Amino acid sequence: MRSLEAVLQDWEAVIGLEVHTELTALKTKMFCSCKIEFGAEPNTHVCPVCLGLPGALPAPNKAAIESIVLAGLATGCEIEKRSMFYRKNYFYPDMSKNFQTTQGPVAFCMRGSIDLEVTGLAAKERSDLSGTILPSVPLSTSTPDAYLTRIGITRIHMEEDAGKMIHVGGVDGRITGADYSLLDYNRCGTPLIELVTEPDLRTPEEARLFLQKLRQIYLTLDISDCSMEEGSLRCDGNVSLRRRGETTLGTKTELKNMNSFKNLHDGLAYEICRQAEVLESGATVLQETRHWEPASKRTVSMRVKETADDYRLFPEPDLAPYDLTDEFIEAVRTRLPELPDAKKQRFIERHGLPYADAITISADVELARFFDATLRELSGDAAEGELPEGELSEGATLRELSEDATRPPALALARPVANLLINDVTAWLNANSLTLAQSKLTPAQLAQLAQLVTNEIISSKQGKEVLALAAETGEAPAQIIEQRGMKQVSDTGIIETIVDTVLATHPQKVEEYRNGKTGLLGFFVGQAMQASKGQGNPKLINEVILSRLEK
Ligand code: ADP
Ligand code: ZN
Ligand code: MG
Numbered sequence: 283m284r285s286l287e288a289v290l291q292d293w294e295a296v297i298g299l300e301v302h303t304e305l306t307a308l309k310t311k312m313f314c315s316c317k318i319e320f321g322a323e324p325n326t327h328v329c330p331v332c333l334g335l336p337g338a339l340p341a342p343n344k345a346a347i348e349s350i351v352l353a354g355l356a357t358g359c360e361i362e363k364r365s366m367f368y369r370k371n372y373f374y375p376d377m378s379k380n381f382q383t384t385q386g387p388v389a390f391c392m393r394g395s396i397d398l399e400v401t402g403l404a405a406k407e408r409s410d411l412s413g414t415i416l417p418s419v420p421l422s423t424s425t426p427d428a429y430l431t432r433i434g435i436t437r438i439h440m441e442e443d444a445g446k447m448i449h450v451g452g453v454d455g456r457i458t459g460a461d462y463s464l465l466d467y468n469r470c471g472t473p474l475i476e477l478v479t480e481p482d483l484r485t486p487e488e489a490r491l492f493l494q495k496l497r498q499i500y501l502t503l504d505i506s507d508c509s510m511e512e513g514s515l516r517c518d519g520n521v522s523l524r525r526r527g528e529t530t531l532g533t534k535t536e537l538k539n540m541n542s543f544k545n546l547h548d549g550l551a552y553e554i555c556r557q558a559e560v561l562e563s564g565a566t567v568l569q570e571t572r573h574w575e576p577a578s579k580r581t582v583s584m585r586v587k588e589t590a591d592d593y594r595l596f597p598e599p600d601l602a603p604y605d606l607t608d609e610f611i612e613a614v615r616t617r618l619p620e621l622p623d624a625k626k627q628r629f630i631e632r633h634g635l636p637y638a639d640a641i642t643i644s645a646d647v648e649l650a651r652f653f654d655a656t657l658r659e660l661s662g663d664a665a666e667g668e669l670p671e672g673e674l675s676e677g678a679t680l681r682e683l684s685e686d687a688t689r690p691p692a693l694a695l696a697r698p699v700a701n702l703l704i705n706d707v708t709a710w711l712n713a714n715s716l717t718l719a720q721s722k723l724t725p726a727q728l729a730q731l732a733q734l735v736t737n738e739i740i741s742s743k744q745g746k747e748v749l750a751l752a753a754e755t756g757e758a759p760a761q762i763i764e765q766r767g768m769k770q771v772s773d774t775g776i777i778e779t780i781v782d783t784v785l786a787t788h789p790q791k792v793e794e795y796r797n798g799k800t801g802l803l804g805f806f807v808g809q810a811m812q813a814s815k816g817q818g819n820p821k822l823i824n825e826v827i828l829s830r831l832e833k
Contacts, residue, residue, distance in 0.1 A: 313340030332471035334379025354391025389439030434480030
């Protein structure tokens, strides 16, 4: 098979996603009062309604309707005031009702969109920058290949989840070859929202970015834990090819089992290459559902696609159509939190973050919350109140320093805080396989660390060490540097002595430097840093060395 890059030169990929999200933040199911709980003892959260026993009547969960309206408003959808539920009939053991309650042609949310900013390597997959690209939106001066594209959302509808089957005795938990299957109906009737996109995506990277952004929006709304591992966020990818310049759609295949961002990207990339090979051999693509196998890196056919008629969809007689009032919709609108795009704007405009940093932080709910909490620490009294007393540098105590009028105001510390978060904190978390929530690091600690580094009480190199200790022990950075004597030496006299010793030890190199080998500066700084046991202020060391060598 040819590479994705080569294929996309000749063909345009057309991709649409269907994203199922369980509303895990809700306490109870869609049409009954059974508890929603992942990992509970099998079949302990079931009742006549979610099992579909004769005579049981459904009663809709208002909180679930609020959640889907919230999702619709956050993705620019129009909220349909009048919509209803339908029965989608099929037999499969994971659904004892033999029909799924879902929505018909009109869903609660219709006609929305999400804008994607595609930058850096992700932008490289798109060789033809025409089509749905919005006109001349300057994204970043540093990455001229970045672009903005608007992805239409067809609809978001409400439905209920099915139960879980556990196949015993086969390979990989697949049904084929299994000896028997176990059924757990706990998940039956869990409210699910399904978002369907227009076929507006053009590369696997765009698909990945879309799903990541949608996940962050849902996490911000706090309607689901969006765990791809536990299956509360599931995505199917539809993809077809057409010759560049063509406007009609080709025959699509639908990919299942895209249970991670990487799988979504890699599965689509494989499928694009496979379809290109089929089409280039003169054959046609079959409309079918295919399963992505990450281990063998290929997709295999599961079944030829069913059509809506096969499900004998008909209006649910036990549920009245909805008439959402304006008051209800407006009340939900007031609950809309600040969304990632707005956050990014605020980080740039109010806190002066560089564009790339603002994207990184706003694109991650946890990171953004931590960043804001840290800024609150810095602007409020909390930070100062927590600083311990103690001699730190040239007679100044930390408390005095924090009250020093020359110290950068809280907003000026936004950049160093962002820097620490994006680089040092993220690196430390990755190295320790932890998330922010799992670590002991607090916004108060990060606020203090940013002050200590910015005020040059410790070097940024020492900052990394202090961060690691703070995150491990939960201790305050100021306490850590005091206990371990990690102060940065900014005493000019001491630095001068160190530098003079270093230069005196290497007369040959000093000679070479003066003869034009200025690259040796780094060598001298390194030696002086070593002599100061890593505590010398690197900026000061640099200055002193330069002034000595220039003599
Ligand atoms: P189906 O009837 O097979 O479920 P839909 O029309 O409901 O198909 O679309 C399902 C998803 O597939 C949507 O996200 C849509 O954008 C996408 N899609 C539809 N047609 C194509 C196509 N020809 N190529 C790629 N994606 C498509
Ligand atoms: Zn129930
Ligand atoms: Mg469909």
